[in-house]
Amino acid sequence: MTVRLSVFCGFLGSGKTTFLRHQVRLGALGSAALIINEAAEAPVDPALLPDHAVRVLSGGCVCCSALDALMTLLAQMAAQGTKQIVLETSGLADPGPIRAALSRPDSPVLLGEVVTVVDALHGLATLQGEPLARAQVIGADALILSKLDAADAKDVAVLVATLRQMNPGAPLFGAVKGAEVPVPDDALALPVMFEADPTDGPIAAFTLPLGAQPDWTAISLWVAGMLHARGGQVLRMKAVVRTPAGRLLLQTVRQTIQTPEILPDLPDDSDNRLVVIGRGLTQADLASSLRRFTHAGVGPTLGLRGR
Amino acid sequence: MCSICEFRAARHVLTEAGAATPLDLAQARRRSVAVLGDVMQSLGVSVSAAPGGALRLRRADGVEALVADTDAVWHACEALLGAAFDPLHI
Numbered sequence: 001m002t003v004r005l006s007v008f009c010g011f012l013g014s015g016k017t018t019f020l021r022h023q024v025r026l027g028a029l030g031s032a033a034l035i036i037n038e039a040a041e042a043p044v045d046p047a048l049l050p051d052h053a054v055r056v057l058s059g060g061c062v063c064c065s066a067l068d069a070l071m072t073l074l075a076q077m078a079a080q081g082t083k084q085i086v087l088e089t090s091g092l093a094d095p096g097p098i099r100a101a102l103s104r105p106d107s108p109v110l111l112g113e114v115v116t117v118v119d120a121l122h123g124l125a126t127l128q129g130e131p132l133a134r135a136q137v138i139g140a141d142a143l144i145l146s147k148l149d150a151a152d153a154k155d156v157a158v159l160v161a162t163l164r165q166m167n168p169g170a171p172l173f174g175a176v177k178g179a180e181v182p183v184p185d186d187a188l189a190l191p192v193m194f195e196a197d198p199t200d201g202p203i204a205a206f207t208l209p210l211g212a213q214p215d216w217t218a219i220s221l222w223v224a225g226m227l228h229a230r231g232g233q234v235l236r237m238k239a240v241v242r243t244p245a246g247r248l249l250l251q252t253v254r255q256t257i258q259t260p261e262i263l264p265d266l267p268d269d270s271d272n273r274l275v276v277i278g279r280g281l282t283q284a285d286l287a288s289s290l291r292r293f294t295h296a297g298v299g300p301t302l303g304l305r306g307r
Numbered sequence: 308m309c310s311i312c313e314f315r316a317a318r319h320v321l322t323e324a325g326a327a328t329p330l331d332l333a334q335a336r337r338r339s340v341a342v343l344g345d346v347m348q349s350l351g352v353s354v355s356a357a358p359g360g361a362l363r364l365r366r367a368d369g370v371e372a373l374v375a376d377t378d379a380v381w382h383a384c385e386a387l388l389g390a391a392f393d394p395l396h397i
Contacts, residue, residue, distance in 0.1 A: 216325030217338040221377060222394060224321060225346075228381040229393040243325030248317055260317040260324045289394045297341030 003078045005085045005109040006032075007098060010117030011126050011133040012091030012236035012277055013253030015146035015175075019117055020088055022178020032084035033077060037062045037070070039090040040205040040238075040275040063093040067101055075108040085109065091236065091277070092203055094132060095139035116140035117175075120151035122254050123159045127166075128194060132203075137163060142171050145183060149176045157189035165191040203235065206283050208274040208290055215294045216243045219274070222293040223252060231255035233281060239274040247271060322377050336360065339377055346397055352387055354380075 010016045017036075023029050034054045041059045055073060060066035070087075077085060089098070095114045102111040116136045119126065123145070126133045137143065143163055148156065160183060163172060174183040210219060219241065226234055237252040246262040276286055317324035318332075322339045326332040340362065344354040347364070357363045357373055364372045364383050372383040384392045 215338070217322045217335045218342045220321045220324065221339065221342050224377065225381060225392065225394040229391065230395065241325070244327035244331050245317055245325050246315075246327075248324055249314075257321060259319060260321070261314040262317050263314060285395050289397065292397055293342055293346060293394070296345035297338065 003074070003082060003085060003109040004112045005074065005087060005102065006112045007095060007114045008086065008088045008117065009093055009095045009114060009136045009140065010089075010091065010144075010146075011119070011130060011136060013122070013251070014091065014117045014119040014126075015177075016088050016091070016117045019144065019146060019175060019178050020086070026178055028178075029086060030084070032086050033082045035070070035073065035085060035087045037066060037088065037090045037093065038275075039092050039277065041207050061090045061093045062087070063089070063095070063097040067097065070098075071101060071108070078108040092132065092205075094135050096135060099139065113141040114139060115142045115144060117144045117146050118159070118163060119147050119253065120145050120156050120159060121147045121256065124155060124162065124192060125254070127159075127162065128192065134166065134194065137166050140167060140170050142173065143167065144173050144175050146175050148174050148181055148184070153184060154189075156184050157186045158192060160184060160186035161189040162191040201279050203277060203279055204281065205275060205277045206281065206286055208276060208287055210239065210241060210272040210274055211294075212272065214241045214243070214272050216241055216248065218294040218296065219290070220250070222290050223250065223274075224257065225293075226289070227252060227255045227257065230278070230281075234276060234278040236277040237274060240268065240271045241274075242271050250274070320376065343377070343380060346394075347384055349397055350384070350388055350392070352384055 008016050008020065020034070035057060036054055037057045039061055057066050057069055057073065062070040074085065095116070099111060099114060101107065102109060116139070118137065127137065145160065160172065164186065172183050174181040223237060231254060234252070235254065237250065239250045240263060241248045241250055246265060248260040249263050250260055251258045318326060323332055323335045326335050336356070340354055340356045343362070347354055351367055353365045355363045360376060362374050362377065362380055364374065364380070364387055366387045370387060372387055374380050374383045381392050
């Protein structure tokens with residue numbers, strides 16, 4: 001029996017998991033199995049989908065270092081009788097190699113469509129600065145423009161015109177979280193022409209342990225300070241932090257810090273670890289700097305510690 | 308709360324999002340001042356709490372800046388220092 005696979009791409013923080021999370025809640029995924037791929041060793045996104053069976057591939061992108069692991073997992077799932085699979089790639093995945101691998105005669109699945117999520121708020125800046133984001137748009141069968149409620153209408157019109165020029169064959173859908181909304185008119189907007197690729201070095205993911213009782217206040221100050229000073233280098237931060245208020249989902253995209261959400265109180269070994277994805281950063285520098293904040297002040301008794 | 312997935316939004320002020328009780332909230336506010344005070348002291352700027360949740364930043368020569376909340380503290384610190392604030396270089 002043919003197993004059908006849909007692939008969700010999109011740059012770091014574009015809204016892939018939020019979109020899928022709401023699709024799950026709306027029942028749109030039906031009985032499809034879900035695979036989440038994260039570049040970082042410590043996956044955070046599976047914690048956002050507590051209602052759905054999720055397989056996780058972490059520590060590498062399925063377009064390169066984790067491609068063999070993906071093919072093995074797909075073969076296993078096909079052998080177990082799975083009929084429909086949705087793959088959420090990491091934000092650093094190029095759909096080209098994934099499409100090539102899944103198009104081989106020995107592929108265990110039939111590739112349905114590649115859908116790329118583009119963030120209406122940061123999409124233009126991301127496309128301008130990240131060749132990979134452009135590859136994700138060009139390699140898609142369909143595009144979803146996310147966060148339309150948060151973006152300026154003129155900027156969105158330019159982004160829409162740019163996306164239509166980059167991938168004229170791909171239908172473009174609008175979304176606010178998981179709900180479809182109309183795509184704004186781009187009739188008067190001119191598309192952006194991109195410069196040559198920047199050479200700022202590779203993007204890397206780092207995992208920073210936050211301890212058994214994280215100091216939320218110090219951590220959030222460090223995050224805010226880092227984005228203020230290093231917002232051009234820090235592309236994404238993600239963590240689920242256990243606090244007295246509950247399991248707080250901390251997410252940043254470029255220099256935007258999303259209002260934390262309180263996740264269901266479920267056990268999860270990946271809690272209390274902060275994933276930082278960016279350029280020109282080192283594990284040692286990040287860990288040392290974070291420690292400077294969490295160890296600052298008069299000692300642990302005044303910290304707002306997790307439970 | 309999100310109407311679809313029913314995840315609740317935490318407190319809007321980022322540094323206070325982990326607070327569950329009024330006591331937690333007071334601790335978070337004291338902790339913010341303590342952390343910023345310690346970190347910025349090494350740069351020559353002291354930090355203290357001001358009425359209404361505001362923060363007072365003070366340079367050694369007495370020049371001060373009053374900011375409404377922690378969101379504004381980085382720019383104020385840089386204005387007092389005349390240099391960029393960088394957590395990786397503290």
